[in-house]
Amino acid sequence: MKTSQKAAGATANYVDERTGAAKWLKKNLTKVFPDHWSFMLGEVALYSFIILLLTGTFLTFWFDPSQREVIYNGSYTPLSGLHMSAAYDSTLRLSFDVRGGLLMRQIHHWSALIFMSAIVAHLFRVFFTGAFRKPREFNWLIGVGLLTFGIVEGFLGYSLPDDLLSGTGIRIAEAILQAIPVVGSYLSFFAFGGAFPGTAFIPRIFIVHVLLLPGLFLALITIHLMLVWYQKHTQYPGPGRTEKNVVGYPLMPVYMAKAGGFFFVVFGVTAFLGAVASINPIWLVGPYTPGQISAGSQPDWYMGWLDGLVRAAPPIETHAFGHTISWNILIPGLIIPGILFTGMALYPFIESWFTGDKREHHLLDRPRNAPNRTALGVTSIVFILITIVNGGNDIIATHFHLTINGIMWFTRVGLFVLPPIAFVITKRVCLSLQRSDRDLVLHGRETGRLVMMPNGEMVEVHEPLSDAKKWTLTQHQRPEALPAPLPASALVGLKGKLRARMNKAHATQIPAPTLTDLKELGEGHH
């Protein structure tokens, strides 16, 4: 044995004798993970979070979270001599007078946008494949929590520089806070330490942004990953993959290399964007004063849907018993988001309630094989997309020569009309895809090769699928094979009827190819 190997062995032994790490590592380093690109969306979010921590720490070295009034005399001359808050002043200095400061700011902001879009893309993957089913409901809830806190965290970060756009956003947040009946104005005074804008808000949200929420993220992400570790990762169906095994590669060395490399890919893409594309150019926007506002003031995209909902609301207010209730803010700003997020959080429980399926699931659904769920997901996406479009209605109006009122009315009507249409279309597309799978299994792949028979007939040659492919296309469980069909006693009353209806809708499926089908084919009914 070489001396270097000896030294390494001795060091490892020294550590192991004191920590007992060898046994734990041996078990965990060989842990197997399934391989698919869509399993890496959550990783993008995780790595973005790490980039956010690193760049965010850099920014705190120079950022001064204070609304103290100062006069700017930094190197960006178009703002020279203007009164502004220390927060805005220090962000300008960070951008123009600190080496690498603007790049760090831009990487931080791009990373935040990618963090949120990766969370949403990860959510889509988990939802459409049914990965939230037992035993992973808790992890779904943690994920919904991370999404919600991510929106808040992003909004606070957008609010910190105290530029005109930040201040406008905070003003709208204040309006939404005030719209809460009865206690709204008290809450607003509490949050701002008096009347808007005051001098307390930015120091407060700074601590929430850099300490409280990141701490919460660290805790929730840790639990999220520990649960994935403990429950094992789900896998797509295929030959040899069952509810009881995991087919994939071991952590060491495959995923160590892959995940480590992917971190640098994420960092690279984010740094690339930060280097070439301007984001939140606060020096153009100017310092915040409550008397100013810019056309086309928008939130970042993950708040766009909320802005779009508020923009779509007709002006309805009621005055009763000395209280004004602004329904135009209350409904789109609080009630609808509340319903959406509660519904999203509860969906795994709702689905298992109406399907009666209490079994564990480790094999993922192909989205087409759960037409009702897929249709529901697309319906929600269409709803949110319409609100996001309306959130950017002024930009869309000027760039596509449309009228802002036209877009608003499209939204008001579209929010009620288009999601149901999307539901029907998606469900039908899913069932058609199932039919096409069935045809593939029964008739094989169309090769496009035409053969002329001796009697002159032209026939296209179909190539049978491999057994592996056939298995992948047919392995999914049919809803009628659910373990416990709902007992008749559970289906009485309004609740029971609803349950039965949802159960039935969820069970719509194209029947699997049967032996009879195959036999008929064998007899030449091609």
Add this chain to the structure above:
Amino acid sequence: MKRLSSFRRNRVAGPILIVAALFTIGTAFGVASALPSSQTSITTGTSTLVSQGKEIFLRGCSSCHGLHAEGGSIAPSLIGVGSASVDFQVGTGRMPMADMSQQAMQKKPLYNPQETAALAAYVASLAPGPSSVTNESLTYERDGNSALGGQLFRTNCAMCHNFAGQGGALTNGKYAPSLMGVEPKIIYEAMITGPQSMPKFTDATITPQQKLSIIKWLQAANHEQNQGGASLGRVGPVTEGLLGWVLGLGLLIGAAVWLAMKAK
């Protein structure tokens, strides 16, 4: 002959004849109006300028604004709008309007500078009003303060024209146009006359010197370097979000697919 007479009695003969007649007249009109129209030779001298302006007015503007510029049901009175208004509206091609849409759009001017000056002189002769200015008379480089101009712009203009002067949407398809690349005198005249949806900023609300500051800031914004890289249109988070999803997440999903592929 027999065929022609039977065709005359055909049901479609009437409509075809109308279409043919419209086509002939339309083509003739198109050819006629494409002929060089600047047959009026403009000479200097105020009184002749006014009368030439009146001649152009009667030919090109009076059908909407009235024979005496008194206005009508579809166009406002021009008495007292001053030469600044004419220089802005006609000089930028907004007037005469191409169609009665929400708002007069900027386009290639129909009248040359001399004709515009004549029109302006005629309208100014009707009643006193804000006078047109020249780029040379606006000494914004000497008298303006860019930082102050920015502050004034954000307070008075950004709500419609956007923080960087990129323009913005108004109600019912109206819009505040982009101010990038607009001549100083046009900006000045717009402020003193308040065209279309824009409010009028008299010298009492914003002093001439403050107006020069706004122009100085806008000229600087025109030449503002893109400090952080591609500007993405300077319209805020909409384009940023789009790029984040399409390029940011797009590239990363591409990388993920590539990484998962190699494992096979």
